[in-house]
Amino acid sequence: MAFSVLIVDDCSAMQTVIRRILGISGFDVDACYFASDGEEALAILHSHHVSIVISDVNMPRLDGEGMLRRITEDKDLCHVPVVMVSSDATANRADRLLSMGAKAYLVKPFRPHEFRDQLERVLECVHA
Numbered sequence: 001m002a003f004s005v006l007i008v009d010d011c012s013a014m015q016t017v018i019r020r021i022l023g024i025s026g027f028d029v030d031a032c033y034f035a036s037d038g039e040e041a042l043a044i045l046h047s048h049h050v051s052i053v054i055s056d057v058n059m060p061r062l063d064g065e066g067m068l069r070r071i072t073e074d075k076d077l078c079h080v081p082v083v084m085v086s087s088d089a090t091a092n093r094a095d096r097l098l099s100m101g102a103k104a105y106l107v108k109p110f111r112p113h114e115f116r117d118q119l120e121r122v123l124e125c126v127h128a
């Protein structure tokens with residue numbers, strides 16, 4: 001299944017890691033966009049077709065939580081699934097983001113197969 005992905009992280013090394021995991025997991029990525037904060041991500045979402053957003057939480061300017069709120073409140077963007085990736089392993093953080101509409105919450109560092117399983121689940125739900 002081909003799709004376009006937006007990877008949002010203020011750490012460029014993490015952007016690269018996620019892109020590589022997508023590749024080795026066999027996802028057929030048509031287009032991959034990168035943003036280093038929520039504001040940049042929203043600009044891309046408003047100008048490109050994006051199938052799924054994979055986003056860090058802690059970022060400058062607009063963090064992952066603020067970005068998620070803006071996406072879920074936007075009638076043009078609210079259908080785009082957002083997967084959060086964070087080094088914050090507290091259940092509170094994960095629960096809040098999931099209740100706000102995030103489709104998955106992965107704690108860094110994660111194993112590639114965990115990432116693949118979660119992403120497959122999210123994409124199946126979207127295309128069901």
Ligand SMILES: [Mg+2]
Pocket residue numbers: 009010011056057058059
């Ligand atoms: Mg960060």
